[in-house]
Amino acid sequence: MQENKSRDPVSREPRTVTRRQFLKGSISTVAAFTMVPKHVLGGPGQTPPSETFGGALIGCGGRGNGTFEAMGLEARKLAICDVKFVGRADDKMVYRDFRRVLERKDIDVVAIATPPHWHALISIAAMEAGKDVLCEKPMTRFIAEGRAVADAEKRYNRIFQVGTFGRFGRSRNPRDILTHKIMKSGLLKNCKAVHIKRGGLKVREWSGMVNATPQPVPKSLDWDMYCGPSPLRPYHPHRFGGTHRGYWDYEGGGLADMAQHHFDPVQWTFAKDDTSPVEVEAYAPPAHPEACGMWGWVELKYADGLTFVMDSCEWPIDDEPSYDRKESRDVSLSDLDEESQRKVAAMPDPEPLVSFAEAVKTRKRAGGNADAAHRCATLLHLANIAIRTGRKLRYDPVKEEIVGDEEANRLVNQPMRAPWHL
Amino acid sequence: MNEESSTLADLISQMPDPDERGMYCTDIDKERIEKAVAEIHRGGRKSVMAIIDMLRPPGEGNDAKPHYALHCLALHVCKLNDAKQRQQFAMAVASQLGGDRPKAVQRYLARQLQVAGGREVVGALGKLLTDEELCEAAAQALVAIGDGAAEQLRGALRKARGKCRLTVVQNLGVVRDRKSVRALKRAVRAKNREVRLAAVWALANIGDPGAVDVLLKTADAKDGYERIKATQACLLLAENLLAAGQRGKAAEIYTRLRDTRTDPAEQYVRNAAETKLAAMKRR
Numbered sequence: 064m065q066e067n068k069s070r071d072p073v074s075r076e077p078r079t080v081t082r083r084q085f086l087k088g089s090i091s092t093v094a095a096f097t098m099v100p101k102h103v104l105g106g107p108g109q110t111p112p113s114e115t116f117g118g119a120l121i122g123c124g125g126r127g128n129g130t131f132e133a134m135g136l137e138a139r140k141l142a143i144c145d146v147k148f149v150g151r152a153d154d155k156m157v158y159r160d161f162r163r164v165l166e167r168k169d170i171d172v173v174a175i176a177t178p179p180h181w182h183a184l185i186s187i188a189a190m191e192a193g194k195d196v197l198c199e200k201p202m203t204r205f206i207a208e209g210r211a212v213a214d215a216e217k218r219y220n221r222i223f224q225v226g227t228f229g230r231f232g233r234s235r236n237p238r239d240i241l242t243h244k245i246m247k248s249g250l251l252k253n254c255k256a257v258h259i260k261r262g263g264l265k266v267r268e269w270s271g272m273v274n275a276t277p278q279p280v281p282k283s284l285d286w287d288m289y290c291g292p293s294p295l296r297p298y299h300p301h302r303f304g305g306t307h308r309g310y311w312d313y314e315g316g317g318l319a320d321m322a323q324h325h326f327d328p329v330q331w332t333f334a335k336d337d338t339s340p341v342e343v344e345a346y347a348p349p350a351h352p353e354a355c356g357m358w359g360w361v362e363l364k365y366a367d368g369l370t371f372v373m374d375s376c377e378w379p380i381d382d383e384p385s386y387d388r389k390e391s392r393d394v395s396l397s398d399l400d401e402e403s404q405r406k407v408a409a410m411p412d413p414e415p416l417v418s419f420a421e422a423v424k425t426r427k428r429a430g431g432n433a434d435a436a437h438r439c440a441t442l443l444h445l446a447n448i449a450i451r452t453g454r455k456l457r458y459d460p461v462k463e464e465i466v467g468d469e470e471a472n473r474l475v476n477q478p479m480r481a482p483w484h485l
Numbered sequence: 486m487n488e489e490s491s492t493l494a495d496l497i498s499q500m501p502d503p504d505e506r507g508m509y510c511t512d513i514d515k516e517r518i519e520k521a522v523a524e525i526h527r528g529g530r531k532s533v534m535a536i537i538d539m540l541r542p543p544g545e546g547n548d549a550k551p552h553y554a555l556h557c558l559a560l561h562v563c564k565l566n567d568a569k570q571r572q573q574f575a576m577a578v579a580s581q582l583g584g585d586r587p588k589a590v591q592r593y594l595a596r597q598l599q600v601a602g603g604r605e606v607v608g609a610l611g612k613l614l615t616d617e618e619l620c621e622a623a624a625q626a627l628v629a630i631g632d633g634a635a636e637q638l639r640g641a642l643r644k645a646r647g648k649c650r651l652t653v654v655q656n657l658g659v660v661r662d663r664k665s666v667r668a669l670k671r672a673v674r675a676k677n678r679e680v681r682l683a684a685v686w687a688l689a690n691i692g693d694p695g696a697v698d699v700l701l702k703t704a705d706a707k708d709g710y711e712r713i714k715a716t717q718a719c720l721l722l723a724e725n726l727l728a729a730g731q732r733g734k735a736a737e738i739y740t741r742l743r744d745t746r747t748d749p750a751e752q753y754v755r756n757a758a759e760t761k762l763a764a765m766k767r768r
Contacts, residue, residue: 219753348513352553453564478659
């Protein structure tokens, strides 16, 4: 029996689905949908599903192959694309311009593992070209990008999954399911829960250089394309190849890189996939204009009172917590009156989250879909905006705007370098 | 060195030194930095000018401290919540645009105006829109500021060439400048593919009902990536028209996409159009 094994990188919980189980589940669901492309379903003159998925990997650095594998599909890798393939690209298998990859009709799924300043634009372009997308975290570089990805996902009815999978484990954990139901019920009016993430946000590790001397661009690298929507800066190797994380142009430090891993599962547990915090406050020194640097803590509070805290434990004193305003606190049934407790107990468990592979085959929405991923990415972007502006922010989760702070809003929807735009 | 400049130099020296990795990760004293920045701000326009004098293009001297200090000042004037203070800072910075200062320094100044500038500096930024080395930074600052940006971009369209033209065309779409619709329709026929695509998207983002025909024709005529992007622009235009109550025009787009996207590889576009048409019927 063939087995389709994959490993959830966050929960470390192996997921094993036999091909027979997978297809059985897929076919029964597929029968209810009429919009599945014929070449995906199979049929006269069509190849069966297990052999039909043409895959492309865009961004072939450190996370590239891992992201392609994380799709969990039997996909043939038909194209690889990277801006560092100058002189190597043949536009048949090896590309340096993702636009040429997306023109190919034999590619169904795209794994994106570029630096984050390209995530949204390539995700959107791929969905506009009819492809399904698995995109590395963090989903985006700023808030408006996430909404644009979610709009494209809906407009073209494509599958999008962000490359962090911790929520799948949480959604099977009875304790998380109970918290999810309590929060989802809306019966808890004044939530006192506080979730504090202490450390693990790689602040020092993924900071940027403030005085880098420009270097010649390597011959194999299309630096203009690498910079893409971000400002065209002089080349320095620290801005490329992993250490790009330390620059606002491409990511947003360890906070942007790691917080989606940490908070995406928590966001599911607390049923916040469709909203965002309303207040954000940070303790940090004035931010550098280009290089990400030190910060102490960020507090993000939702309208119902739920509070998420990021504590760097790296500043002002290394290895020491710097946040002491609130204690961690969970949600429990006893927070509700008896009648509300009965109502929550009577609620059905949430539907199991759909993996990317299953979503591609059944056209159900993926568990880490664009809306959910965007709300999580919003957490880290709001945190970074509070750090970068040094101001306490009020946020409108419906309009997705910072309230009463025009200059801070400039970081919500950042201008892009032509020809790139949302 | 007179007493004033020595004081400013002392204050600039309060900014952190990069650590052994060239980063601001060690000995970062928030209170000390903020106190020094507030003091520099009290020096007014003179201090701003003196800091700008210390800026160097990348690789031509170590200007890490004044570079950081100017940005801290931009953040500081925004934090004060005092329009006059912010304007004074922005106008001092803007006064150094367009002159003999190195282009890399001017780009940095434009980026500080993207942080803290307002309507008072759009004229100075607008003058940079036809400069190949400055147009991108200027356009980004302008659209971030918003107020008054459209006039500057519109004014630059006729003279802008190459990269500047592409930048201006795209950003006229970003600011949704209805007064540029005629010029943008002409740009749809540009020889340069990027300019054509930017114009098509700009017309869609503006939501001009008179652009339906030109966008549909473009989307039908092209292939490859240009067809994908022009089709996206058609769907975007339809959504904007629907939002503006122009149901007939939106239906025209959806119907055409439904009827022409018959290739199996474009089934998803056909489906998207059909879904929208069905939703319009229900309403």
